[in-house]
Structures are given as C-alpha cells and as structure tokens.
Amino acid sequence: MLTVRAPATSANLGSGFDVFGVALSHPADVVRVERADRTTIEVTGAGSQYIPEDPEKNTVGAVAEALDAPARIKIDKGIRPASGLGSSAASAAAAAVALNELYDRGKTRKELVPIAAKGEAVVSGDAHDDNVAPSILGGFTIATPDGVTQVDASVPLVACLPEIVVSTRDARRVVPTETSVDQLVETVGNAATLTTGMHRDDPELIGRGMEDTVVTPARAKLIDGYSEVRQAALDAGSTGVTISGAGPAILAVCPEHDRKHVASAMLDAFEAEGVDARAYQTRIGQGATVHHP
Ligand SMILES: Nc1ncnc2c1ncn2[C@@H]1O[C@H](COP(=O)(O)OP(=O)(O)O)[C@@H](O)[C@H]1O
Numbered sequence: 001m002l003t004v005r006a007p008a009t010s011a012n013l014g015s016g017f018d019v020f021g022v023a024l025s026h027p028a029d030v031v032r033v034e035r036a037d038r039t040t041i042e043v044t045g046a047g048s049q050y051i052p053e054d055p056e057k058n059t060v061g062a063v064a065e066a067l068d069a070p071a072r073i074k075i076d077k078g079i080r081p082a083s084g085l086g087s088s089a090a091s092a093a094a095a096a097v098a099l100n101e102l103y104d105r106g107k108t109r110k111e112l113v114p115i116a117a118k119g120e121a122v123v124s125g126d127a128h129d130d131n132v133a134p135s136i137l138g139g140f141t142i143a144t145p146d147g148v149t150q151v152d153a154s155v156p157l158v159a160c161l162p163e164i165v166v167s168t169r170d171a172r173r174v175v176p177t178e179t180s181v182d183q184l185v186e187t188v189g190n191a192a193t194l195t196t197g198m199h200r201d202d203p204e205l206i207g208r209g210m211e212d213t214v215v216t217p218a219r220a221k222l223i224d225g226y227s228e229v230r231q232a233a234l235d236a237g238s239t240g241v242t243i244s245g246a247g248p249a250i251l252a253v254c255p256e257h258d259r260k261h262v263a264s265a266m267l268d269a270f271e272a273e274g275v276d277a278r279a280y281q282t283r284i285g286q287g288a289t290v291h292h293p
Pocket residue numbers: 050051052057058059060075080081082083084085086087088089091092123124166167168169245246
C-alpha cells in the first residue's frame with residue numbers, strides 16, 4: 001500500500017483568521033491507499049470512534065471523489081478530531097497526496113490544496129484552505145482566494161490540547177460579523193509583523209504578530225481556562241499565545257530553550273482549572289511525505 005504521513009497544523013495564528021497556517025513537526029495522520037473499484041474507509045487511532053467511515057461523511061471520501069480515484073483507504077489517526085490541530089484536514093491532505101500518486105494524476109502540491117479543501121467542506125461547512133495548505137506544503141502558508149504562498153520556517157512551538165471538544169463548525173458560529181477600522185488597522189499590522197517573523201524564524205516578531213482582538217476573544221469563551229493557560233505560557237517565556245485553529249488547542253511560540261518550561265506551565269495551568277490536557281513540544285515542520293512500499 002502507498003503510505004502518506006500528513007502533519008497536524010495550526011491555522012489562523014491569531015491575526016490571520018482563515019488565511020495563515022503552519023505545519024507542525026508532530027503529531028500526524030498516516031493514510032494508506034490501494035486501488036479499488038469503490039472507496040472504502042477504515043479508521044484507527046486517536047479518537048477513531050468519533051470519525052465516520054462512510055465516504056460521504058469522512059474528509060477523505062470527498063478527496064477520492066474529486067480526484068476520481070476510488071481506493072481502499074486506511075487512516076491511522078495521530079491527531080484527535082475536534083482538536084484545533086487540523087485533524088480532519090490532515091487526513092484530507094494525506095489522501096490528496098496519496099491518491100494523486102496512486103492514480104498518477106500529475107497534480108502539483110499547490111493544485112492539491114483546493115482538492116483537499118473539499119474534504120474540509122464536508123465537516124465544517126466551508127472549504128477553507130488554511131489547514132490543508134500547510135499540511136500539504138509544509139512551513140508557513142498564506143491561503144487567499146488567489147492562491148497559496150508558502151514560506152519555509154522553523155520555529156519552536158507548544159500545542160497544548162485539553163480534554164475538551166470544540167467543533168470547527170460550532171466555533172465558526174461565534175465569529176463576529178463586524179469589526180471596526182481600528183481593529184482592521186491593528187490586524188494588518190500584526191499580520192505583517194508575523195509574516196516578517198516567519199521569514200526570519202524570529203519567535204519574538206511571530207509572537208507579537210499573533211495578537212488578535214477580533215476572533216480570538218469570542219472563541220476563548222469556549223475554552224475553559226484559556227486566559228490562565230495563556231498567562232502561564234507568557235510567564236514561562238512564550239513570546240505569543242493564541243487559539244490553535246478553532247480550538248480547543250492553545251498554541252504558544254517560544255525560543256527553543258524555553259519550550260519545555262512553557263509546556264509544563266500550560267499543563268499546570270489547565271490542571272489548576274480541573275482540565276486534563278497534553279502538550280506537544282513541536283515546531284514548524286515539513287508537509288506531507290510519501291512512503292513507497
Ligand atoms: N478523516 C477525518 N479525521 C478527523 N475527523 C474527521 C475525519 N472525517 C470526518 N471527520 C469529522 O470532522 C470533525 C472534526 O473536524 P474539525 O471540527 O474541523 O476538527 P479539527 O480541528 O480537529 O480538524 C469530527 O466531527 C469528525 O468526525
């Protein structure tokens with residue numbers, strides 16, 4: 001079977017709602033495919049009991065359909081669903097890369113992004129590209145309706161995932177529908193600062209650019225302990241903290257030497273709020289990788 005590993009991702013990064021995303025070096029989903037007359041899906045691993053195997057309801061089914069590539073698909077979940085770590089997107093990204101290869105469809109990685117995004121539309125109602133783009137391309141990505149811009153980056157991160165479930169669909173319902181010009185100006189400044197930070201692998205600039213007063217405060221209410229965990233990470237040396245994707249995972253950027261300390265401070269803060277959590281000490285990493293038999 002042809003095997004593809006596609007990484008977890010963190011979308012938005014505060015100031016880049018529905019636009020920015022980064023690939024994480026871990027965790028990841030692993031998808032195995034072989035040709036078949038019709039698509040079947042088998043799911044194992046983290047949270048697999050909550051993931052439908054019906055091709056109409058699983059993100060990989062829409063990808064197989066879009067590539068006209070029926071297959072026997074096995075998904076080994078390394079990323080828990082409804083995590084804010086692009087779980088549903090990682091499967092879709094892996095399937096897009098795998099089926100393109102299996103059926104020799106000849107699509108470029110960039111051309112696979114909107115195809116994988118069709119899988120996201122199945123679960124969240126919107127075909128946003130901000131998770132599938134970094135999962136396929138790696139690094140830091142800027143996804144706009146005109147296409148995707150990718151920058152290689154390598155910056156230490158902590159992704160702290162509490163035992164809370166927030167579905168992307170629900171978290172999209174609380175996004176404000178209006179914003180002020182002051183907030184628009186602030187957001188442009190922060191997004192530009194963050195982008196420059198990615199080019200320089202500079203945790204300080206990235207952390208500053210992650211500030212957001214529009215979407216993040218509305219969504220923070222869905223995550224028990226968000227303010228406490230954020231403050232604990234900042235006190236431990238993080239240069240910026242925000243909600244990862246639609247949550248509930250919380251993303252902290254930091255210098256390498258502070259990462260361990262930041263991770264344990266975030267876990268302690270969740271524990272003090274009575275919330276179990278796990279922390280991934282990770283970094284911005286590469287996109288999906290293909291493993292031939
Ligand atoms: N291959 C898949 N991997 C993970 N979740 C999937 C998959 N296919 C469908 N889903 C559904 O998608 C939802 C999780 O997606 P989403 O809310 O976007 O969370 P995440 O931020 O983790 O991607 C769950 O309802 C899950 O059952």
